[in-house]
Amino acid sequence: MAETVASAPGRVTVYSITGCPHCVQAKASLGRLGVPVWDVDMGRHPELRVKVKELTGRSTVPQIFFNSVHVGGNDQLQKLTPEELARLVRLVKEEPVPADAPPIPENHSDVSEEPVEADEEFECEKDPLANMVVELKRSDVIGSQRKGLSLYKNSFSGAQLIGWLQKERGMATAEARETGQGLLEKKYMVAVSGCGKGEFAGSDSLYRLMEHDPHSALNTGQTATCKPLQAAELSTILREMILKLFSEHLSADGKCVDYKAMSLSPVFERYCDLAVQLQRVELLSLSREEKLAFFINTYNALVIHGHLRLGAPTNMWQRYRFFNYVSYLIGGEVFTLQDIENGVLRGNRKGVAQLLRPFSKTDPRLQVALPDAEPLIHFALNCGAKGCPPIKTYTPQDIDSQLRTAAEAFLENDDACVVDSGKGEVRLSQIFKWYKADFGGTDEKLLNWVLEHMSESSKKSSLQSVVTGGKVRLSYLPYDWSTNSSH
Structure with missing residues (x-):
């Protein structure tokens, strides 16, 4: 989070989102200038997206203002000359925030990002069958079972489960069968390969607890004890x-x-x-x-x-x-x-x-x-653009406009789309080559799709002139697979 200094009458406003590397870099640079920095998290204040887009013409973050002077994103901030930066700092230190300054949330305490506290706990309502499953895991019922020529690890038969429920839980046969069906329907257990899936069979059909999934999924090995969440x-x-x-x-x-x-x-x-x-x-x-x-x-x-x-x-x-x-x-x-x-x-x-x-x-x-x-998903899945779109967590209520914003933000960057109107050349991200079928399947349909999904800008105007001018030379940009790990 950028350091906030209260001495100057003006302010620097940064529109950012959580987890955006370019936002972190920008705020670190701004924090060293000795001026007040207001950090507005667009993920928490999506109501400001339209206004910021109107002011900047951009969908990417960060977007940085010194009072009401729009600098641009992190790249533009880092490219400022010492003289330009000194002039902007003087503006904030000497002049109050003007009436046409970019908006911030009404509740000023909401401006800064809130760190995740180590003592935060997620509380859920426990499912009634969860304790039974925990006890079943401790029993000797679960083991390796053979069916035909196949050996199934961490499994048990329907008959074994019924026997355990009768012995350990004092259930009658009918209640034990009903419980077995409940464990199946609530996805605590699943029938192993070739043993049927819908109805619980209290015979030699084999079952396995869901958490004992053999595919090594990253969220297995523990019991999901909560009542199923939305x-x-x-x-x-x-x-x-x-x-x-x-x-x-x-x-x-x-x-x-x-x-x-x-x-x-x-x-x-x-x-x-x-x-x-x-x-x-x-x-x-x-x-x-x-x-x-x-x-x-x-x-x-x-x-x-x-x-x-x-x-x-x-x-x-x-x-x-x-x-x-x-x-x-x-x-x-x-x-x-x-x-x-x-x-x-x-x-x-x-x-x-x-x-x-x-x-x-x-x-x-x-x-x-x-x-x-759904072509727009390609700009929401782990997006690799330099500027991050101002939505990193998606909600069903406004998903289509959120995805459209992500596409606009992606296409604004030169590692996604470069237009040379003089040569009649367009260079696009490899994503458009890999998934060309999703964007129409032909060069013409692909270019029209890109044009329709760009925000109004000089780049869009250039692309429009190239496309309407006839023959287009389409090629694809190299894709940067390098990791951002510090180790």
Whole structure:
């Protein structure tokens, strides 16, 4: 958080978001100037987005004002000459905040970011069956079971479960069967391969506790003891928690993250406990907007979780493994990063270097997939643009406009789109090459899509003239895969 000095009559206003490296760097630079710095978190004050866009013409953050003089983003701040910077500092020190100064929230105490306190605890309502599952884990019922030629670890038969419920819980057979069905429906347990999935069978059908999922999902190994939370609510809490944690471990210049220290934080431990609750969330009742918000937030949190547990991938093979291996158990099914992006959010389309669609016709996860590809998700999933869009946690209520803002912010940057009207050349991010089918499939449709999703700017005018001028030379910019880890 930038240092605030109360002596000057004016102020510097910085519009930022939590977890934005360029915002951290800008605030660190401004904090050394000895002037009051008001830090407005756009994630907490989305009502100011439209006004800031009107004042700046930009969707990216940070946006910096000295009194009412708009400097631009972090890049523009760092490029100021000593003379220009001295003039702006004098303006703030000598002149009061003018009437046309950029807006700040009415409650001034809300301006600064609030750090995640180590003693914050997430409270949930315990599910009545949770204690029973904990006892079952301590029993000798769970073990290796053979069915045909296959051996299933950490499993038990329906008959074994009924026997345990009768002996340890004093249940009659009918009540024990009803409890078994409840454990199945509430996603505490799942039938193992080839044993049927819907109805509980109190025979030799085999089951496994959800937390004993063999796919090594990052949120398994613990019992999800809370009553199932609303999926959209849970994903928002997870995303905001990990963003604040990420922000706390950014270096002072905003250029790198100390993932090692982050992984040792007690806040990260609580994040992991909360991620366990994803095991039993209800997905099938989600609307399109709720699915978009839920899976975008979950994907972005899972990327950081994967970096903390496994380290950031450094070459093509490691990246392939990372996106096809790092996963969460969500609503009773395992979803890798690849499954979320290409299976759910792209309407079950093949991803980069994939030969098959993520979900087969019989895959239960296909019921969760959106009916069509959603092109805008590419600018919300772990966005790599220099300027971060002013929304990092997505909500179902306004998801389409939030995604549109993220696309505008992405296209404003020269590592996403460069137009040379003199040569009739357009250079776009590799994202547009990899997922060209989502943007129309042809060069002409792709360029029109980009044009339609850019904010009004000189770049858009240049692109418009190139597109209407006829033949366009389209090429793609190199993609920066380098990690921002400090270790």
